[in-house]
Amino acid sequence: MDLDMGKYAFYVWGCYGVSAVALIGLTVLSVVAHRDRAAKLKALQETLAAEKAQKVDA
């Protein structure tokens, strides 16, 4: 395995660096947004369920 890119180091590592940042960034944003939305929906559903239970009790 050769990691010495010689005179092309800037171009090769530049490509791998930009790709890593973009793909990891996209992955993190997608997963975080998914978790946030799932949590928001769950909280709203729980609030509605609690309200419904209160009405039944009353």
Add this chain to the structure above:
Amino acid sequence: MALAAYPRNAYEKPMIISWLANPERFSKVFAPVRPYLAAATAILFVWGLYLCFASPEDYQQGDTVRIMYIHVPAAWMGLFTYLVMGVSSFFGLIFRHALADAAAKAAAPIGAVFTALALVTGSLWGKPMWGTWWEWDGRMTSVLVLFLFYIGYMALHASIEDEMRAAKSTAILALIGLVNLPIIKFSVDWWNTLHQGASVFRADGPTVAPAMLWPLLIMALAYHLLFIWLWLVRIDSEILSRKYNGLRARISFREGGA
């Protein structure tokens, strides 16, 4: 909640697309698959990246050949993702499948990132090999147009508040953009371009040496799996978001009517 029975039509052919078009069912079917996809993607990336730097340098390109192992898959995925977006938009526009717009909308940012990476990595390869960062030739210009279609699609979707209207307008835009895909593919044959012709998908077989073809194919597979995993996550996000907005709208309506 148990999954609904898998339906079959009068000719006993499975109607999988119709069956999966139910957002609730779609989420339930694919939620257990996603962790395995994520693991398979990570393994392929580790393997592919090892091969990228274990393969020999090219006798003409030197070490810049390693840029090809991420540039080419990014370019393939830019095209493939747009095809997925176009097909989803077609189903949304013609058959009104509930999930189709969510699928197209979820694919757009992923495709935009892949296409941007194809442009940036291509430019970083072009400078040492061609002596220029950019050339307005058929291939590069048509890929830039593809990127602009992605940006236009996302901007249009964000600018229309009504989901139904947004879905219809963006689907029409996505279908128009499909015309660009064969232009990108055949631009190197139709015009005299600086960009080289096809070297993998050729009628007479690949012209790339196996030592360089393997890293390219493994990385391409890793990019494909990454796309599928992210696409499923983003579709599910869209389903959750629409469900949340639907509940909020019902609450507002109820409070307004009370």
